[in-house]
Amino acid sequence: MCSLPVPREPLRRVAVAGGTHGNEMSGVYLARQWLQAPGELQRPSFSTTPVLANPAAAAACRRYVDRDLNRTFTSAVLTARPHPDDPYEVTRARELNQLLGPKASGQAFDFILDLHNTTANVGTCLVLEAAHNVFALHLCRHLQLQSPEPPCRVFLYQLPREESYSVHSAGKNGMGLELGPQPQGVLRADLFTRMRALVAAALDFIQLFNQGTAFPAFEMEVYRKVGSVDFPRTEAGDLAGTVHPQLQDRDFEPLRPGAPIFRLFSGEDALYEGESTVYPVFINEAAYYEKGIAFFQTEKFTVSVPALPALAPSPAP
């Protein structure tokens, strides 16, 4: 396994972003809370910056104004010459890249945690680009041990040779935190409380690391995206059916060849025609209809994560 280098220095600047999608309410309201009262995010060894990532979308309670902010952090967008007609989220991505990055530079924040909700029944889902991020996998392990219920799974979303495009990719390191199911525009107290506790545990982990704690090696189950499946559609592109009741709400459960995946409006069932078992995630996420995604297919495998060595002692910041 090719690994990202683990930090040799304490993390000094951490950002927690909510409202990257303006209708995912747990993060929107946590960010607003923390902007008023940031004390809850502070730890002795580093500073934490709360960010309301897409304030215009949050004000409108929409996912985005012009385009999906969390698909906008590509080098092509971030380095293009600004233009007055740029979509709102292009301008906002450049602002955030100035604040939290620049992406891939030594000035970037050490870690960005980006908070999301989904209408899919994912429970707690930790979203990393790939399995080579040893530091983030240790953070995931810490969260799994702190919050065993509901299951806290690790989803690796980046396909091979795909450029990173997420808000958290502006930092030197980072990850997404997805809690679901929650409808767009609804703030559930249970998910709000859970997200708040998970963020606190993530910050506690960074504090432990900065203090010189070593973390032993472990093995971990992860789910890696291998593709996506669109809804059944008519020739004109309209929906011809939706997720089958036997698949709905079964995120991270095995889907075997021949099992039903869609119920067509005609009443017929469409079956999964793959050759091997996959583990669907983000099943029937509201925001993915327009992207042509009824669910992601993932494969489940076990990664051996090496130990995270203790930092050499250093003076407090």
Added chain:
Amino acid sequence: MCSLPVPREPLRRVAVAGGTHGNEMSGVYLARQWLQAPGELQRPSFSTTPVLANPAAAAACRRYVDRDLNRTFTSAVLTARPHPDDPYEVTRARELNQLLGPKASGQAFDFILDLHNTTANVGTCLVLEAAHNVFALHLCRHLQLQSPEPPCRVFLYQLPREESYSVHSAGKNGMGLELGPQPQGVLRADLFTRMRALVAAALDFIQLFNQGTAFPAFEMEVYRKVGSVDFPRTEAGDLAGTVHPQLQDRDFEPLRPGAPIFRLFSGEDALYEGESTVYPVFINEAAYYEKGIAFFQTEKFTVSVPALPALAPSPAP
């Protein structure tokens, strides 16, 4: 009980509207299906017209474009002089009023069934203006007997002396059908199938009535709106908390004085301070945040619904 006159003639023109709110997907997709293939809606004794009520909002997958269409059917709006700057839904309400009404006229459709979803855990909820609508209460009873699971409850939404404003008020008679929970922008197969079956059962009831079937008197539990409760808010009007976990998803269950209704962001609980037990409904509906409604308070009571006499025999249409 003051009663609406029951029909003395067969119902000849029925409309089934979906997509009055463009992100309530069960009705949006049923209406689109029926516009392609209306045969499923036809019965021997009357014609049924499928209507996609708010096509622009459905195309954008939003509740509305400019204003809530289902609050727009007031006489002030419908009779005002049209203006090029009218909000989209004002223009659309006048179009629908020409198609399905005019409201309160002899030319109006005999019955309008309007299809909705909610993010609240209401199960199947039949929405009537008031308890004096004997014909619609018999229709509700028929649906309850046809579809006992999940519970099929009757919600009377009109406050005393309040003018009707809903899409279905354009007809001589009508009601709303709310299925939940379903996130905005998500099409669940289970709710789609249930709504389709309920519409079929409603049309079957009208067919039975038109054929000369008499329906005996019965008693029925109904829930009548007596007010609404807003979310806790800051002085600036922002949310200061959300629905308490002990109230979330408990639509139609009793709420007793002193029970928690909100969890504040500070961690404290806010308690219900009313003097008597109420039955909250539409708890934490996404679309009601902007209306200042965390839930409706209802009172539960039993109505005695008189028999619906058989029509005198008449020639087939």
